Structure formats: C-alpha cells, structure tokens
Amino acid sequence: MLVYLSRKESFNAAHQLWVPSWSDEKNFEIFGKCANKNFHGHNYELWVTLKGKPDPVTGFLMDAKVLAKLMREKVTDILDHSNMNMDPNFLPEGVLPTTENLVYYIWQELAPFLPDNCQLHCVKLQETPKIYCEYFGE
Numbered sequence: 001m002l003v004y005l006s007r008k009e010s011f012n013a014a015h016q017l018w019v020p021s022w023s024d025e026k027n028f029e030i031f032g033k034c035a036n037k038n039f040h041g042h043n044y045e046l047w048v049t050l051k052g053k054p055d056p057v058t059g060f061l062m063d064a065k066v067l068a069k070l071m072r073e074k075v076t077d078i079l080d081h082s083n084m085n086m087d088p089n090f091l092p093e094g095v096l097p098t099t100e101n102l103v104y105y106i107w108q109e110l111a112p113f114l115p116d117n118c119q120l121h122c123v124k125l126q127e128t129p130k131i132y133c134e135y136f137g138e
C-alpha cells in the first residue's frame with residue numbers, strides 16, 4: 001500500500017529579485033515591482049509531501065509532528081522573518097530567492113533526514129494566493 005502524506009508550515013520573509021550584473025532598467029523590465037530596491041515580503045506556505053508504505057503497527061508513514069519539526073528546523077525557522085537575499089540561509093551565494101529556486105533547495109535540505117520507509121514526493125511553495133511552485137525531485 002503506497003500512501004502520500006502532506007504537511008504544511010508557514011513563514012514570512014522578504015526578498016528582492018535582482019541580477020547585479022544587469023542595469024537598473026533591465027532588472028525593472030524583467031522583474032517589475034519584485035526588483036524594488038527596498039525589498040518586499042510574502043507570507044509563504046510550504047507543503048511537503050512524502051510517499052511510502054505506512055508502518056503496519058503505528059499506521060504512520062511518518063509522524064506528522066516529527067515531519068513538522070524537521071520542516072521548522074531545516075527551513076521555516078531559518079527563513080521566517082528573514083531577508084532571503086541578505087540573511088544567512090541554505091541558498092548558495094548568487095542564487096535568487098524565487099519560488100522555483102526555493103523549492104529545489106528546500107528539497108535538498110529535507111531529503112537526507114527522512115526515515116527509510118518513505119521518500120520525498122513533492123515540495124510545494126505558495127508565494128502569493130496566485131503563485132505556487134512544485135518540485136518533484138527531477
């Protein structure tokens with residue numbers, strides 16, 4: 001029996017989408033108001049979905065409270081109330097804090113710490129009520 005377990009955590013953070021080697025004009029042309037030099041913030045919702053076989057005794061794929069603790073320790077406690085361009089986090093130097101880049105690097109943070117009976121299926125990050133990105137590990 002293969003099941004999918006999802007858990008949501010939240011954080012809010014500031015960022016700016018800006019390529020330093022481009023002119024101001026090009027940055028504003030490509031990123032619009034997301035290039036605002038004084039940054040801007042979002043209330044992010046992070047969904048993590050695991051796939052696997054539940055333990056026959058507990059019926060758990062993974063204790064959802066343990067998954068929440070992992071998501072907080074590895075991701076949301078680090079990003080919450082931060083400036084994702086300037087504060088230390090798991091994004092490599094020079095990688096812009098777009099929704100696409102965040103889901104990829106959040107996956108890298110979580111994957112090594114999951115129990116043997118399950119694997120990461122999807123990391124989904126909702127940036128605004130209208131924008132979300134999903135990563136399935138490919």
Ligand SMILES: Nc1nc2c(c(=O)[nH]1)N=C([C@H](O)[C@H](O)COP(=O)(O)OP(=O)(O)OP(=O)(O)O)CN2
Nearest residue numbers: 017033034040042097098099100127128129130131
């Ligand atoms: N492919 C991506 N496109 C955009 C991203 C992203 O991460 N990946 N991010 C942004 C900005 O962060 C921007 O701040 C998004 O907010 P907003 O402009 O409010 O966008 P919405 O579409 O949700 O709202 P509208 O008011 O309808 O524009 C932009 N693009």
